[in-house]
Amino acid sequence: MHKSKLAGFIIDCQTDDLNGAATFWSKALGMAVRELPGNEGKTYQGLEDTTHGLDIEVQIVKHPSRVHLDIETDNVDAEVARLEQLGARKVQQVQTWWVMEAPTGQRFCVVRARSTHFGKTASTWP
Numbered sequence: 001m002h003k004s005k006l007a008g009f010i011i012d013c014q015t016d017d018l019n020g021a022a023t024f025w026s027k028a029l030g031m032a033v034r035e036l037p038g039n040e041g042k043t044y045q046g047l048e049d050t051t052h053g054l055d056i057e058v059q060i061v062k063h064p065s066r067v068h069l070d071i072e073t074d075n076v077d078a079e080v081a082r083l084e085q086l087g088a089r090k091v092q093q094v095q096t097w098w099v100m101e102a103p104t105g106q107r108f109c110v111v112r113a114r115s116t117h118f119g120k121t122a123s124t125w126p
Helices: 020-028 074-085
Strands: 003-014 043-049 055-060 064-074 090-093 097-100 107-112 123-126
Touching: 003 020, 003 090, 003 107, 020 043, 020 055, 043 090, 043 107, 064 074, 074 090, 074 123
Parallel strands: 003 055, 064 107
Antiparallel strands: 003 064, 003 123, 043 055, 090 097, 097 107
């Protein structure tokens, strides 16, 4: 048995200016920019979503700009297997998470749970 839930949204930006992209989305969404630690901060900047508790990040990418969602889970392998049974396919493993593609073509990531209220708000799967 494992749990999963929507973690948040990642704003993929094909740009060399992470600060500029994060500033735009910060002002557009009314969310403060949050610096991320270590090497993560070279590619990502967080936005503070105090209203909904979602993880919103701005990310530098090489592919065309888009928005993707993250599903967080307490068991990445079990959640990936569950989603494959629903028709999703694995695209690429990146560090501790998987990039997947829905049967309808949208890309999304399955990541380790890290939200504060994960245990209370996540769905439980057999």
